[in-house]
Amino acid sequence: MSLINAPSPHTSRHTDTGAVMRQVVYATLPGLAVLVWQFGLGSLLNVLWAVLVALTCEALFLRARGKPVAFYLKDWSAVVTAVLLGLALPSTAPWWLTLIGVGFAIVVAKQLYGGLGMNPFNPAMIGYVLLLISFPVAMTQWVAPGDAPAPADSLALFLGQTPADAFTGATPLDTFRTWAGDAEALAGRDILAGRLAGPGWEAVNLAFLLGGLYLLARRIITWQIPVAFLAGLALPALIAHQVDAARFAGPLFHLFSGGAMLGAFFIATDPVSAATSRLGRFIYALLIGLLIWVIRTFGGYPDAVAFAVLLLNLAAPFIDYYTQPRAYGHRKANKGANP
Template identity: 50%
Template sequence: MAWIQLSSPHAHNRITTDQVMRQVLLACIPGILALTWFFGPGILINLLLSCFAALTAEALVLWLRHRPMSVLKDNSALVTGVLLGLCLPATAAWWVPLLGGFFALLVGKQLFGGLGQNPFNPAMAAYAFLLVSFPLQVSIWPQPVTPLSTGDASWLHSLPGMDAMTGATALDAWRNKGLLMAEEFWQDESRLAPEMLQAWASVALAWLLGGLYLIHRRIINWQLPVAFLTTLFIVGAFVWGWDTSHYAPPWLHIGAGSAVFAAFFILTDPVSGATSLRGKIYFGIGTALLVIAIRTWGIYPDGVAFSVLLMNFAAPAMDYYTRPRVYGQARAQRGIRKEKQS
């Protein structure tokens, strides 16, 4: 008689939602510091405004639905406001993070029933809404400077509504290089200054540090970020190798945009993403493929937000076809099970 090793039917985890959200907020600190250092204190103002709008919208819906205000203590609305605020440039007008915060909670979350019911990532839904509605406000970032690298107060000019030296991001600059060859583009500092690449690479490393902290604390699994970043690099290298003069190199896909931030803080959303381990891997691979497609042939230079939202559509199907083995069963039942005919 053969014995089948089965897993236990119960899983005990003492960590609560508010504790998870606090860990995510702690993991965001390195990225917040890096963005503030290179792009100015406008990042902090965006965070304050987006968080205020998110918490206000959540409280308003709780009041209208006669729910206790203690729900705010789970910190989910605060995390949504933080993730949205970190996506916005430091020089964005003050009403941009406010409008985004209200949209994220009212439309992206509470419209579907609240925490655990939203099919789309609220922060990415709000960012996509802002990007489509106000592309200049959302896509133009200030040029990276630091207080130690300049003798004047230019670092303080990166505030909402103030004049500052702004320009396209590295990915946007590459997209708009026209018919220039790659060698000509890299030599033209007016299009892509070395300080810009250094700044975004440093920010990416800060997000990597925060992501490793979440993995160490077992808040997220390592498989999904690795699947996303690996696919992004491999497919990006393949496309780049097809035409190195007109397609972005793979390291630019990883370090010059929001790829690392999305890998650890956006794709790992337990509500809008896939839940099974194999589904998470497929989710990361599919998102990376869409990012490469949008960045290479689409009209938006980054494309992470739209890729995540598109994959949110596919997350239920991925969970359906990648269901793990149920306790008491010898193997997993995936896909449509055909009933035996009598």
């Protein structure tokens, strides 16, 4: 009779990190489906390719670091990083773009920092920003919504060839930036004439919202980050829109354009690089949303989820410093990291 000798508790909820990560991947599927529907097979190809690259890089570096490869691959964290980056890339992205972005994300932003749990920055967003700065043209070319290329053309684009037809067109965010202040011109743009925001993009965002709600329902994420994120984005948009509707887009347009929902439910909720306490996470996400609105409205880039998330990743320890919860039996919360 050999008895197990283990510390308490002796029972557990029987979840594991791999299962949590898989739930995140499942929750992205509606968004991926709408992306394929609106922009062609490119997104799916990108995601699959990104997963392959990520697992390979992760395995190589785990081996180099002398870690058990299979044990760590089972945590599915590399897959999540790859899927999120693959979803964020334009559907027209060629294979090498994905390779560079995902490789950098896994190797530099994650493994070189010590692997899962040790990275101060969101790896997918590091990869995304690297690509956006290095290959701005390739990273801002999107297919016009509803004008999805045929699977063969998508494959050609993925393989880095230029198909006969040109598919690229401006995104709603691009368009609004270009014509901001000119009410007449804005009214004449089809790309802005959706129910909530631009057609196609609003569908993508709705799909990610759906996935996000699934994560909330499964308690994979808590409400603080998505709610604060969306509030931080929508509130300034609402105020500015009231002041000058032609120059500032409305809150719904902001919420359902670009990477807003993907960012709110899937990117900013990455717990490793986020702030810690409930209040801390709320502040963290609120500032991300605010920063996105500022960059979208006044900055040089049409969308800003990646920049905003990375900047707040930097600020997360500082936020933690001031947002320790009040512990039981204490009259007030401790502030600061040291006594």
